[in-house]
Amino acid sequence: MNKNNQNTLWKSSEYKLRLLAIMAWDVIMIHLASIFTLVIRFELEFNSVDPIFWSALGKYCVIHTIATVVIFSLFQLYTSLWIYAGMRELGNIVLASVVATLIQYVGISAMGEFLPRSYYIIYPTCLIALTVIGRFGYRLLRTWRIIRNRKKNKEKAVTTMVIGAGSAGNILVHELRTSKYLNHKICCIIDDDPNKKGSNMDGIPIIGGREMIAGAVERYQIQEIIVAIPSMGVRERKELLDLCATTGCRLKTVPGIYQLVNNEVSASQLRNVEIEDLLGREPVRIDNDSILGYVENQVVLVTGGGGSIGSEICRQIVTHNPKRLVIVDNYENNVYDLQMDLQRKYPNLHLTVLIASVQSRQRIAQIFEETRPDVVFHAAAHKHVPLMEESPCESIKNNVIGTYNVAFEANRVRSKTMVLISTDKAVRPTNIMGASKRLCEMMMQSFNNMSETNYAAVRFGNVLGSNGSVIPLFKKQIEEGGPVTVTHKDIIRYFMTIPEAVSLVLQTGAFTKGGEIFILDMGEPVKILDLAENMIRLSGLRPGIDIDIKFIGLRPGEKLYEELLIDDDNRRETANSRIFIGSPSPFEDENEFWDKLRELKDAAFRNAPDVRDYVRAIVPEYTPDNK
Numbered sequence: 001m002n003k004n005n006q007n008t009l010w011k012s013s014e015y016k017l018r019l020l021a022i023m024a025w026d027v028i029m030i031h032l033a034s035i036f037t038l039v040i041r042f043e044l045e046f047n048s049v050d051p052i053f054w055s056a057l058g059k060y061c062v063i064h065t066i067a068t069v070v071i072f073s074l075f076q077l078y079t080s081l082w083i084y085a086g087m088r089e090l091g092n093i094v095l096a097s098v099v100a101t102l103i104q105y106v107g108i109s110a111m112g113e114f115l116p117r118s119y120y121i122i123y124p125t126c127l128i129a130l131t132v133i134g135r136f137g138y139r140l141l142r143t144w145r146i147i148r149n150r151k152k153n154k155e156k157a158v159t160t161m162v163i164g165a166g167s168a169g170n171i172l173v174h175e176l177r178t179s180k181y182l183n184h185k186i187c188c189i190i191d192d193d194p195n196k197k198g199s200n201m202d203g204i205p206i207i208g209g210r211e212m213i214a215g216a217v218e219r220y221q222i223q224e225i226i227v228a229i230p231s232m233g234v235r236e237r238k239e240l241l242d243l244c245a246t247t248g249c250r251l252k253t254v255p256g257i258y259q260l261v262n263n264e265v266s267a268s269q270l271r272n273v274e275i276e277d278l279l280g281r282e283p284v285r286i287d288n289d290s291i292l293g294y295v296e297n298q299v300v301l302v303t304g305g306g307g308s309i310g311s312e313i314c315r316q317i318v319t320h321n322p323k324r325l326v327i328v329d330n331y332e333n334n335v336y337d338l339q340m341d342l343q344r345k346y347p348n349l350h351l352t353v354l355i356a357s358v359q360s361r362q363r364i365a366q367i368f369e370e371t372r373p374d375v376v377f378h379a380a381a382h383k384h385v386p387l388m389e390e391s392p393c394e395s396i397k398n399n400v401i402g403t404y405n406v407a408f409e410a411n412r413v414r415s416k417t418m419v420l421i422s423t424d425k426a427v428r429p430t431n432i433m434g435a436s437k438r439l440c441e442m443m444m445q446s447f448n449n450m451s452e453t454n455y456a457a458v459r460f461g462n463v464l465g466s467n468g469s470v471i472p473l474f475k476k477q478i479e480e481g482g483p484v485t486v487t488h489k490d491i492i493r494y495f496m497t498i499p500e501a502v503s504l505v506l507q508t509g510a511f512t513k514g515g516e517i518f519i520l521d522m523g524e525p526v527k528i529l530d531l532a533e534n535m536i537r538l539s540g541l542r543p544g545i546d547i548d549i550k551f552i553g554l555r556p557g558e559k560l561y562e563e564l565l566i567d568d569d570n571r572r573e574t575a576n577s578r579i580f581i582g583s584p585s586p587f588e589d590e591n592e593f594w595d596k597l598r599e600l601k602d603a604a605f606r607n608a609p610d611v612r613d614y615v616r617a618i619v620p621e622y623t624p625d626n627k
Contacts, residue, residue, distance in 0.1 A: 304380030358402030
């Protein structure tokens, strides 16, 4: 708390009145504790107390009262928030009472007076009890009033189930029950520990393990389920959340184990369960030192920096102390938002944001000449399959020619590393977007053969939440009341979160020696129909009842099943278990490759209707849907 806030607090008349009331209570309790102690010492016979003892107490009364109040103040008994008091505050009361008793003993002895020895044993007990009654009594009264008011307004309360009867669950249950700002009615607690079944936590019954969830939801008409097990493993957590998602209740969870370690578990830390939680992805382990080794004190250029992947690359790059970050993008709105965000969070960052199209050879040459980047991440691309099927020449211009322009300039200014963001759709492509990315990969290999720059490509699947991806589309459709559109009931895709994918991309930059096609482990494939149903359930709705699911058929160039990125026999492992290296296909004639690429460029810029034939001449595995 800063000085101004402290002054405001002390000047508050309400605070002063409360402080005076507590002190007045303590003064009365100090005297009562002394009286009760002597009466108890003499077997509750008031008249049996020797007048000499009353005299000793009377002579030291004022000094003892002042000393005790000062001691209480030193032990923070007047500054603690007693509505949140716990064992720490109780410990302070005990210590303060013991110290006050010792000082009383010294003071009375110094005055030549004396009290029975048993007095000094009974007195601190009485003082502790009376002090606790005052402070914790207020807390109990406040809690009782909150619960009473909730019972009057029980129709408005959110019926809630808490999963987890550990430390995090205990903290949450207590706060949800006692906070006047949170209108939750906790009906039951679920915990898989059989020893806890049948017991209570803060007055709430623990009814059993996860097998009781479905029945309890129906029995108590549960509206919200809170998962309060921050230490649970990823896969076990996924299984539990999958089970909870089938109930149709709103789902919330605590963020993670570090919150519990730092004593930060509270209702304010709760967040909605997102679709990412249901993927069951293990956390990515990254060697940050190796990333620092090629990024720190280097000029880093990111094309497509305003996009989903590009912006996350920028956000992660700045944490590795680059000498300068250059962001290039053709779309001003997103890159402007990113610029404002980075400047606010990293005021000392040397940041340059430039508007440019990678299709412009002259503009890209100018940017590279002025900035002379050491490391280049090329994320600029057209990526939407159906749109590119309708405009194949634009896909070639932006993806292929744009990549050539960036790669050429990286070689000219002698950049150390260039990493291309590719896609799993480059494997045996059936659409022009995937074929264009395969061409980009081939260019990386060819440039690497004739340059001192290390060129590499990173190939991965769908990322959750990227612009135009299925997740934002489903969210919008659910918000609008449906229907949620799925292309085919059996379609599957691999998914990865954007931060996860980018962390691995940065790691590949440290691994590359030039010419590699890195492949990221995408985990288990996800059925899009299951994804849609889970997103509907996470919104507290029922698929097929509250929100319809409509099958609209595969789009042009779209595959039903994602193919394996690479055969197991042809992949090499790296130091990171989530990153593999594919075996690049050797060029039969590199000169012929570049000759055909020039022909493709000419065809694209004259918008040739047979541009796909030029692509297939270079990428023979490209099989368009209409062939």
